[in-house]
Amino acid sequence: MYDATTKADYYLLSFSVFEYRFRLNQTGNAATLFSTTCTFFKPRTEVVTFFYTGSTGRFYNIAFTRSWVEKNLLFSSAAEKEKVLQFLNNETSFLNWIDIVPDAEALSAAILQQLQREETPGNNRQWFVDTLHHTIGHFFHTAFADRRLENYSSLNNKDYAKVALVKKRMLDNLQKPFAGVDAMLK
Structure with a gap:
C-alpha cells in the first residue's frame, strides 16, 4: 500500500470497535466508553491515530477497487x-466517521465468529460477500445522503494528529468542566 513503485488501486474501508476505560477522579472511579468508527482510505494513505493504554477492540479492513464499486454497488440514483x-x-485521502456502521458491535462479533470457525473463510464465502458488500454500500450511501462526500475537507497527517490530540485531551478531562476550545488546542 505504501510502496510508490507498486501499483496501488485498492481502497480500504476499515471499521473498528473499541472499548476505552477512563478514570473519572482520583478515587479510581471509571467510565467505559465505546467507539465504533469507519474509515475510508485511498491507496498509499498514512493515518495517525492513538489508543489509550488498556484499550481493547478489533479492526476489520475491506479492500476493493473502483471497478468493483462500478460493477457491484447498487445506488439509489445516477447522481449518487x-x-x-x-x-x-x-x-481526499481518507474519511472517518463515528457510529456509521449499523450494529457495529454485533457485526464485529459475527465476523470474528466466522473467522474463528474451523472451516476456512472460503467455506463461508457468500456470507462474507453479502456482509461486506452491504457494509461498503451502506458507508457510501450514508456518506452521499448526508452530503459528506461533497462537503468533506481532507486533513493531512499533521492536521489529523492535532485533532487526535484534542480528542484525547477532551476524553482525559471528562470529569472536569469543559475548558473551551482554545484550551484544548494548546
Whole structure:
C-alpha cells in the first residue's frame, strides 16, 4: 500500500470497535466508553491515530477497487453513483466517521465468529460477500445522503494528529468542566 513503485488501486474501508476505560477522579472511579468508527482510505494513505493504554477492540479492513464499486454497488440514483465515483477520483485521502456502521458491535462479533470457525473463510464465502458488500454500500450511501462526500475537507497527517490530540485531551478531562476550545488546542 505504501510502496510508490507498486501499483496501488485498492481502497480500504476499515471499521473498528473499541472499548476505552477512563478514570473519572482520583478515587479510581471509571467510565467505559465505546467507539465504533469507519474509515475510508485511498491507496498509499498514512493515518495517525492513538489508543489509550488498556484499550481493547478489533479492526476489520475491506479492500476493493473502483471497478468493483462500478460493477457491484447498487445506488439509489445516477447522481449518487456519479458522486461516489467522482469522490474516488478526488484528492481526499481518507474519511472517518463515528457510529456509521449499523450494529457495529454485533457485526464485529459475527465476523470474528466466522473467522474463528474451523472451516476456512472460503467455506463461508457468500456470507462474507453479502456482509461486506452491504457494509461498503451502506458507508457510501450514508456518506452521499448526508452530503459528506461533497462537503468533506481532507486533513493531512499533521492536521489529523492535532485533532487526535484534542480528542484525547477532551476524553482525559471528562470529569472536569469543559475548558473551551482554545484550551484544548494548546
